[in-house]
Amino acid sequence: MAxxxxxxxxxxxxxxxxxxxxxxxxxxxxxxxxxxxxxxNDDMAMVAERLAGEGYIAIIPxxxxxxxxxxxxxxxxxxxxxxxxxxxxxxxxxxxxxxxxVINDLRARDDCNGKVAVMGFCYGGPFALVAAAKCxxxxxxxxxxxxxxxxxxxxxxxxxxxxxxxxxxxRAAPMPVIDEVKQTFTARDDxxxxxxxxxxxxxxxLPGHGEAxxxxxxxxxxxxxxxxxxxx
Numbered sequence: 001m002a003x004x005x006x007x008x009x010x011x012x013x014x015x016x017x018x019x020x021x022x023x024x025x026x027x028x029x030x031x032x033x034x035x036x037x038x039x040x041n042d043d044m045a046m047v048a049e050r051l052a053g054e055g056y057i058a059i060i061p062x063x064x065x066x067x068x069x070x071x072x073x074x075x076x077x078x079x080x081x082x083x084x085x086x087x088x089x090x091x092x093x094x095x096x097x098x099x100x101x102v103i104n105d106l107r108a109r110d111d112c113n114g115k116v117a118v119m120g121f122c123y124g125g126p127f128a129l130v131a132a133a134k135c136x137x138x139x140x141x142x143x144x145x146x147x148x149x150x151x152x153x154x155x156x157x158x159x160x161x162x163x164x165x166x167x168x169x170x171r172a173a174p175m176p177v178i179d180e181v182k183q184t185f186t187a188r189d190d191x192x193x194x195x196x197x198x199x200x201x202x203x204x205x206l207p208g209h210g211e212a213x214x215x216x217x218x219x220x221x222x223x224x225x226x227x228x229x230x231x232x
Contacts, residue, residue, distance in 0.1 A: 003045045003048050006059075008061070008101060008102050010098055010101055011097065011100075012097065017040075017061075017062045018040075018059050018060060018062065018102065019040045019059075020048065020058065020059050020060070021049055021051065022052060022057055022058075023052045023053070023054075023055045023057065025055065027113040027114075028056055028057050028112065029055075029057070029112075029113055029115040029138070029232065030058075030109075030112045030116045030117070031056050031116070032060075032099060032106070032119070032131075033051070033058060033060045034061070034099060034119070034121070034123070034125075035060060035062075035121055035122075035123070035124055036206070037073070037087045037123045038072065038073050038074070038075060038079070038208075039062060039064060039070075039072040039083075040060050040061075040062050041072045043206040043207060043208040044060045046206075046207065054229075057106065057109075059106060061099060063090060067086050067089055067090060068089075073086070075209065075210065087123060095127070096127060099118065099131060099135075103116050103118070103135050115138045115232055116135075116137050117140065117232060118135070118140050118141070119140070119141035119142070119225070120141070120143070121143050121145075121205060121206065122144055122146050122203065125144070126146075126147055126151040128141055129145075129148065129158070132154075132159070134157065136159065138161075139232045140161070141162075141165075141225055142163075143166075143204075144166055144167065144173065144202045144203055144204060144205065145173065146173060148164075148173065149180055149181070152181065155184045160190075161190040162188075163224060163225065164181060164185075164193045164194070165193075165196070165221045165224070166178050166194075166195055167196045167202065167214065167217060168196060168197050168200055169200060169201050170201060170202040171201070171202050172202045173202070178193065181193055194220075196220070201214070204218060205217075205218045205221060
């Protein structure tokens with residue numbers, strides 16, 4: 001499916017730049033994917049194409065469009081420093097407001113069937129959890145989500161299935177954090193944590209993360225993702 005660029009009006013003013021991919025056919029479930037700190041790059045284009053190829057509308061908003069250093073940032077040492085600095089300048093509440101605006105825009109579209117899921121990669125992981133608590137979405141997905149322990153207080157308000165995925169060697173999500181997430185999920189029968197063994201690293205879903213990319217774990221994650229999406 002062809003990837004395109006669209007703008008969605010931000011409730012606080014301005015336009016949120018988004019990558020988008022649309023399936024053929026009638027109204028479809030939409031998926032909002034929040035990227036890593038590196039921005040809406042080729043990895044996110046792959047995500048959008050894969051979702052659209054399975055029949056879902058894919059929208060990937062740029063959380064950093066207001067920043068002084070916008071756009072795509074590379075994975076080298078300098079790029080990582082820039083990306084972390086940019087993240088530090090971007091309040092979560094501001095970026096989450098954009099995600100909320102995108103969700104609301106999708107629900108009003110004729111080509112959306114009214115159902116919306118949110119997925120997040122790395123930095124984007126907590127957005128799936130908070131959206132599941134605050135936005136009435138149909139499912140939340142996180143892949144090697146970072147800082148998830150800071151947002152677990154949202155769990156009592158979650159009203160949809162959750163599917164969270166980590167490798168067992170994730171430098172950004174050490175096992176005590178993953179265990180804490182698992183513990184908060186135990187009271188629900190529609191929330192799962194999948195742990196991929198064998199030294200699977202942070203960023204395993206995304207080819208742009210170089211040696212951290214793990215095709216076997218990524219494909220199993222996609223299989224589990226589409227299995228749940230078909231049920232919403």
